[in-house]
Amino acid sequence: MIVVGRSATIRDVASGPHEADRRRRSLDVRLRGFADRVSVERAQAWVDQHAARLAPVDVSVEEALVRVLAAPLAAREDHPPIARAREDGYAARSADTVGASTYNPVTLRLCSPSGLVGSGAAALVAAGAAVPAGADAIVGFDAAQRAGPELEVIAAVAEGAGIERRGQQVHAGAPLGVDGRPLRAHDVAFLASLRLERVAVVGRPRASLVVAGAKPAAGRAASDAHGPMLRAVVQRDGGVLEPSGAGADLRIAILRAASEPRPDLVIVTGRTGTGPDDDAPLALADAGELPIHGVALRPGGSVAMGVASEVPVFSLPGDPLACLLAYELFAGRLVRGLGGRAPGLPHRTLVAELTRKIVSSVGSMDVCQVRLVAGRAEPLGVLESGGLAAAARADGFVIVPAPLEGYAPGALVTVHTY
Amino acid sequence: MIVVGRSATIRDVASGPHEADRRRRSLDVRLRGFADRVSVERAQAWVDQHAARLAPVDVSVEEALVRVLAAPLAAREDHPPIARAREDGYAARSADTVGASTYNPVTLRLCSPSGLVGSGAAALVAAGAAVPAGADAIVGFDAAQRAGPELEVIAAVAEGAGIERRGQQVHAGAPLGVDGRPLRAHDVAFLASLRLERVAVVGRPRASLVVAGAKPAAGRAASDAHGPMLRAVVQRDGGVLEPSGAGADLRIAILRAASEPRPDLVIVTGRTGTGPDDDAPLALADAGELPIHGVALRPGGSVAMGVASEVPVFSLPGDPLACLLAYELFAGRLVRGLGGRAPGLPHRTLVAELTRKIVSSVGSMDVCQVRLVAGRAEPLGVLESGGLAAAARADGFVIVPAPLEGYAPGALVTVHTY
Numbered sequence: 001m002i003v004v005g006r007s008a009t010i011r012d013v014a015s016g017p018h019e020a021d022r023r024r025r026s027l028d029v030r031l032r033g034f035a036d037r038v039s040v041e042r043a044q045a046w047v048d049q050h051a052a053r054l055a056p057v058d059v060s061v062e063e064a065l066v067r068v069l070a071a072p073l074a075a076r077e078d079h080p081p082i083a084r085a086r087e088d089g090y091a092a093r094s095a096d097t098v099g100a101s102t103y104n105p106v107t108l109r110l111c112s113p114s115g116l117v118g119s120g121a122a123a124l125v126a127a128g129a130a131v132p133a134g135a136d137a138i139v140g141f142d143a144a145q146r147a148g149p150e151l152e153v154i155a156a157v158a159e160g161a162g163i164e165r166r167g168q169q170v171h172a173g174a175p176l177g178v179d180g181r182p183l184r185a186h187d188v189a190f191l192a193s194l195r196l197e198r199v200a201v202v203g204r205p206r207a208s209l210v211v212a213g214a215k216p217a218a219g220r221a222a223s224d225a226h227g228p229m230l231r232a233v234v235q236r237d238g239g240v241l242e243p244s245g246a247g248a249d250l251r252i253a254i255l256r257a258a259s260e261p262r263p264d265l266v267i268v269t270g271r272t273g274t275g276p277d278d279d280a281p282l283a284l285a286d287a288g289e290l291p292i293h294g295v296a297l298r299p300g301g302s303v304a305m306g307v308a309s310e311v312p313v314f315s316l317p318g319d320p321l322a323c324l325l326a327y328e329l330f331a332g333r334l335v336r337g338l339g340g341r342a343p344g345l346p347h348r349t350l351v352a353e354l355t356r357k358i359v360s361s362v363g364s365m366d367v368c369q370v371r372l373v374a375g376r377a378e379p380l381g382v383l384e385s386g387g388l389a390a391a392a393r394a395d396g397f398v399i400v401p402a403p404l405e406g407y408a409p410g411a412l413v414t415v416h417t418y
Numbered sequence: 419m420i421v422v423g424r425s426a427t428i429r430d431v432a433s434g435p436h437e438a439d440r441r442r443r444s445l446d447v448r449l450r451g452f453a454d455r456v457s458v459e460r461a462q463a464w465v466d467q468h469a470a471r472l473a474p475v476d477v478s479v480e481e482a483l484v485r486v487l488a489a490p491l492a493a494r495e496d497h498p499p500i501a502r503a504r505e506d507g508y509a510a511r512s513a514d515t516v517g518a519s520t521y522n523p524v525t526l527r528l529c530s531p532s533g534l535v536g537s538g539a540a541a542l543v544a545a546g547a548a549v550p551a552g553a554d555a556i557v558g559f560d561a562a563q564r565a566g567p568e569l570e571v572i573a574a575v576a577e578g579a580g581i582e583r584r585g586q587q588v589h590a591g592a593p594l595g596v597d598g599r600p601l602r603a604h605d606v607a608f609l610a611s612l613r614l615e616r617v618a619v620v621g622r623p624r625a626s627l628v629v630a631g632a633k634p635a636a637g638r639a640a641s642d643a644h645g646p647m648l649r650a651v652v653q654r655d656g657g658v659l660e661p662s663g664a665g666a667d668l669r670i671a672i673l674r675a676a677s678e679p680r681p682d683l684v685i686v687t688g689r690t691g692t693g694p695d696d697d698a699p700l701a702l703a704d705a706g707e708l709p710i711h712g713v714a715l716r717p718g719g720s721v722a723m724g725v726a727s728e729v730p731v732f733s734l735p736g737d738p739l740a741c742l743l744a745y746e747l748f749a750g751r752l753v754r755g756l757g758g759r760a761p762g763l764p765h766r767t768l769v770a771e772l773t774r775k776i777v778s779s780v781g782s783m784d785v786c787q788v789r790l791v792a793g794r795a796e797p798l799g800v801l802e803s804g805g806l807a808a809a810a811r812a813d814g815f816v817i818v819p820a821p822l823e824g825y826a827p828g829a830l831v832t833v834h835t836y
Contacts, residue, residue: 031542033506033559062646079807088451088693124449126693128736141451141692169807177811184836185650189738190806192643225610228480232603274559275506275544319545320607348766348835388608389497389587393595417766418602 034294040365050312051337054203067201068340072179078167083131086164091135092122094159105152138162202340205239208263212270212280226269238339250283258311270318272302280315296364300326347416352377358407360400369394452712458783468730469755472621485619486758490597496585501549504582509553510540512577523570556580620758623657626681630688630698644687656757668701676729688736690720698733714782718744765834770795776825778818787812
């Protein structure tokens, strides 16, 4: 475990170049391996320290789709603001229809819907229209038939039938119940139906991407696999990912990505491991602070995180599946928290029985891709061994917590579904 | 039930204006109500007749996100194309490490990774790099320590340890397993890692929107609630919704929306009921054919569908919640089918116990909004009565099939979650 204080840079300066060199060497895991790794929970606690909600912004109701309200909203007035017809038909007094039947039709005289519907009268109304004064029910077309200036009613209607009362959907001052989560299509329609025009939503997290690049290795995944993948998951989490240049000097690239326009986080992909070219975490240490490098997680355990120019920086592994998982657990957690969403994994979960055992190592959180077959979860490959191919065939993944050495066949496990 | 043949327009002309007038009157439900309604299943069968997959288009791998592959893809070569290191470390011969321990370190001489790793030798490799010839395992940094030009190995490694074999993820010619569903973020990364650049995907369905407008009624939902809502769900279903003008004459507006650039479907919102101003379905009949108007569904039962200029047209109710449901069951079914997705409702489902009974009417499919409370489903309002406010508070909805009169408290129901 490599943990230095948040004020490491300042102390480095205070304690002179010799001490700084010693500290830098202690951060360097290249050709040595990780002496220790922090737990996923501890790394997430570090993330949560930086996840204060962004400031609210005003947007149109239409733009509020998938945004999170900055504060709970209450209805400004009753909705509907008046009693209105819920169906097309004739507004009448229910008492007038008592006893009406096919054999004993009740005859009402037709009047204007803009006036009073008196005793023995009825007025044509369309669904959604105001219920005329005097009327207390709507007689549908299946129960009424026009005969010249009169109406024959062949079925009794109860008081309130076919009418949506004033405030029936929501009363003035009542909470609308759409806060605390991304607004859905029909939530937006609901807000529009309340004649809201602009609403305050939590700001949209902006992430800046530095591609540290693949190591110079044969048969390696094309490095542009990361950009589209990360852009998609950042967008799913309510944020936006913009590319920033890399260049020869990673320290400068990180500082540039963290500067104006200042993003809410920086994501660096690649070069996080213990090989000779794995210089991204050290570049982050040189640009600011590197409190965490190495997490007890498979795949994705070489992830690093720190701060440069007061912006949180996530140095994600180059292997695409490890990169994705480290995003989901750490960088994505920050994106979701900043944007006002629940910070935990965003995948829907279900509980399923394992078809085969999952073998895991005690002491690290292991993630296993699974396919759902007839409602049961079938492990695909052994952890990293299947790579992206296994993830592409998978319906989701199972997390084996650090204290466990796996799951037995038939065990009930929680599947995070894609 | 109002069903006319698909060649109704032609027959109308053949049988003269008098017959056409008679037929048009038979289609007019205004001030009369629906004489009969088709079942949801039958209306969906009509939709499915028009849901032939769109022609494939070539897109870049990055653009393929959430698109559906036009055909299953197979690997063109083994992936990885060579055996490669799965971790950073030293490539060596496993036989050389037999018996190695802290008390009995084995000394190997360091050699170049570009040459042959012979007996007694080891070469530094980074994760992802080709395994040098001669080596059959990777010794991690935790098991090896450099000592000048030599390496001290303090733990035995098994043959194949730390190595990803050629073709381990997928063999040449094997199916990739990512067809038949929208491509996910890591599917796209997988395709990119296979060095694919362009792929053939099913075309993107294009829908054209005609807002027939609200009836001239007080307290009615603002009509612009529909646009954002429908745009969001069409996009979720893989399509794109573009507005088309309305104008005074709905028949002309429908024909214009169905003409060049020819969309794959037209959606008309509002004016589908039995009130005096509900002229959208008749406008569709005048513009082409109206095989279906009125479905045994609540809410949303006044939905109409037909064809104008050979383009399927969906006339959705003006009430936003009815509009949304009619979209999900019919217009959305077409969008999903045209785009190569599963045509059924796209919501994730779960089974939950009902906290209270749901009362429904026999003979129509009724949809009830529910909230999930401690894993149980709590009905919100009685069908239409809660309107959008209930849907906004809901976590999903329960479908009561037409033959049932509801569900008892404690019944296990399928919840379609938002």
